[in-house]
Amino acid sequence: MDETRTNRGAWRRSPILPRAMAAPRAPTMSAGPAWAEDRPEERRVPEQMAASGGSDYAPGFDLSPGDDVVEVAGAKVRMGGCLCGAVRYEVHGEPMMVGLCHCEDCRKATGGNALYYADWPVSAVRMEGALATYSGRSFCPDCGSRVAHFSAHHTEVMLGTLDDPPTDLVPRREIWTVRREPWALPIPGAEQFDRDPV
Template sequence: MADEIRTGGCLCGAVRYEVRGEPFKSGLCHCADCRKITGSAFLAYADWRADQFSYEGHVETYAGRSFCPRCGSHTFNLNDAGVEIHLGTLDDAPSGIAPQVEGWCKRREPWLPAMPGLPMFPEDP
């Protein structure tokens, strides 16, 4: 059976990416940085190994976070272990990728309930 291929990109379409197979980690992050880059109360993300990821287009990077310089969409974070995809940038929603952990819970908004059954961490998992 072939690995699932998921595609995504920025708002204007200048940056496109592909991930193959399943992520090795997924979660929700409530840290201040993720809140600022999403403009939301948290970031939904998933991590793949570097050999599962490819992209086309020009990205700029700030503090390890890549974004499209044309439309400003934050799409992924490249690091030595691989890539962290911002799940909201996937083409198909819902993606079927459920969070496995919830991080920086000490910053979760009080009106936002915890995800039942997920391991929760006050800071990074």
């Protein structure tokens, strides 16, 4: 198997060009992934990424997992992806909202007691790889990892898919607390909503 883990649990980067030596990314961002016209259930890599061999980053830029919080032109960039690595993404800057949802749908979709998520502007998210979609939830069709939810105004990223946890992103909002497990305490300082906020 080509993929090996270091003692920190992070996947090794390409030996061709270490991330620290990679050319800086272009300062402009794409408008995020575009919906495939012929297969709306599948989100495809944007045209400019496909034309450059699957990436709109500088030549040699590596989206494989590793120490994945970097600074680009003063903005924090976080990286992540699905379990099998077929879907990779990066998010630029700070999220508009970080939350935790305890609703039944989120519990079933994640297989956990809550969904840990953050919303970024569509223009701040870049993805590589195809995603399948069920009921608005996008996931890797190969391994099943739920990665994101896309809307016209923002992209909701499942924070459990970020590389190198733990993360510095603390939920500021906790919703559907009527379904929170009794052993799970409210997050200090986070807004609490019994159901969806109005």
